[in-house]
Amino acid sequence: MDTRNVYEIHRREGITKTTCLDPYFNGPQRQRSNPLPIINDPILSGRSASSSPPTRSYKATERPWRNVLPVPEFKPVQERPAQSEVPAKSKKPRRKPKTKNKPDATSSAVAYAVGPHAVSVSRPQRFPLWVRAAGHELSTDIRYDQFVTTAESIYSSLLPYQVRSVREFFGEALPARPGLHIIDATAHIGCDTSNFAWMYPGAAITAIEVDPVVAEALKQNMARLHNILSKRVSPPVCVVNTDCLAYLGALTSPADLVYFDPPWGSGWKKDSASFTLELGGRPLGEIAGETLAHDVLLVVVKAPENVIVDDLVAAVRRGCPSATYVARDILKPKNGLAYRLIAFHR
Numbered sequence: 473m474d475t476r477n478v479y480e481i482h483r484r485e486g487i488t489k490t491t492c493l494d495p496y497f498n499g500p501q502r503q504r505s506n507p508l509p510i511i512n513d514p515i516l517s518g519r520s521a522s523s524s525p526p527t528r529s530y531k532a533t534e535r536p537w538r539n540v541l542p543v544p545e546f547k548p549v550q551e552r553p554a555q556s557e558v559p560a561k562s563k564k565p566r567r568k569p570k571t572k573n574k575p576d577a578t579s580s581a582v583a584y585a586v587g588p589h590a591v592s593v594s595r596p597q598r599f600p601l602w603v604r605a606a607g608h609e610l611s612t613d614i615r616y617d618q619f620v621t622t623a624e625s626i627y628s629s630l631l632p633y634q635v636r637s638v639r640e641f642f643g644e645a646l647p648a649r650p651g652l653h654i655i656d657a658t659a660h661i662g663c664d665t666s667n668f669a670w671m672y673p674g675a676a677i678t679a680i681e682v683d684p685v686v687a688e689a690l691k692q693n694m695a696r697l698h699n700i701l702s703k704r705v706s707p708p709v710c711v712v713n714t715d716c717l718a719y720l721g722a723l724t725s726p727a728d729l730v731y732f733d734p735p736w737g738s739g740w741k742k743d744s745a746s747f748t749l750e751l752g753g754r755p756l757g758e759i760a761g762e763t764l765a766h767d768v769l770l771v772v773v774k775a776p777e778n779v780i781v782d783d784l785v786a787a788v789r790r791g792c793p794s795a796t797y798v799a800r801d802i803l804k805p806k807n808g809l810a811y812r813l814i815a816f817h818r
């Protein structure tokens with residue numbers, strides 16, 4: 473890895489050991505006692521920040537669905553124009569032309585009083601009913617009804633029918649053991665992160681998300697992971713709102729798993745013969761290779777069907793010539809490929 477670039481990025485992004493607020497930044501052993509303010513998320517309201525969440529115990533056969541805290545309702549606060557902007561003579565407001573299919577993202581953005589500061593999340597919502605129901609029916613142990621999502625999340629997240637095969641894949645690639653350090657480099661609202669927390673109890677998990685609004689939803693979800701998984705996660709997942717490339721470039725301690733589930737972007741077309749995954753304008757294969765060479769045991773990439781695996785492997789080997797890989801197709805419920813997971817070992 474070109475260290476000059478890394479330091480460039482540090483300077484530009486202001487990423488330092490002290491500013492990044494991640495207790496696992498230098499390895500899980502350097503945990504701080506109170507790493508992030510987001511853990512006391514008032515979304516758990518009804519309870520004071522100091523009161524500890526209720527402890528629950530379940531028998532293996534018991535479905536805990538009714539025992540957990542209810543999902544707090546959003547309290548939308550419609551953004552109002554400042555008094556000075558209101559015209560003196562208020563005429564009857566002109567009706568906006570109805571948009572048939574697509575709601576306007578800016579007009580539907582509302583401020584939601586969910587954290588210490590009201591955060592504007594564009595069209596925050598829950599997963600659709602079929603996702604919530606499938607999560608329950610398939611006994612994934614992930615409560616999809618407990619996530620705060622964005623309108624786009626359903627197309628980018630780990631879906632209930634994929635959970636089983638994804639767990640099998642990761643279980644083989646990285647068997648659970650104490651002291652694991654896992655970095656979900658492109659965490660979005662945290663479905664995959666939640667699955668890691670389920671699979672690797674006790675692991676130090678860092679979830680990185682570059683988009684501040686999505687990161688806010690991620691923070692809320694990770695702060696209430698004990699509801700999503702119906703069990704407490706210790707230590708708590710650490711959420712970092714930054715560019716993962718800057719973060720990984722500055723990482724000085726080893727990690728066991730770095731997971732990349734990048735946006736496929738507008739350039740991706742279902743029917744095109746080949747596609748190159750990118751992150752921050754760089755080929756993801758190169759980033760994965762550099763990450764492996766950077767003292768990371770395993771790098772996993774989630775890729776659409778038309779990413780040519782041989783090309784991806786060649787790019788990874790430019791950064792880490794010794795890299796070996798295994799790939800697994802994650803299927804849709806009826807037939808067809810949802811996506812492919814490719815695990816690279818050093």
Ligand SMILES: C[S@@+](CC[C@H](N)C(=O)[O-])C[C@H]1O[C@@H](n2cnc3c(N)ncnc32)[C@H](O)[C@@H]1O
Nearest residue numbers: 628629630658660662663664682715716733735
């Ligand atoms: C496909 S989604 C990941 C979905 C996620 N695995 C889940 O289960 O919900 C990709 C996410 O990566 C984020 N992202 C894109 N570039 C990034 C970067 N350079 N660093 C960190 N996150 C990034 C996007 O904002 C988006 O939320």
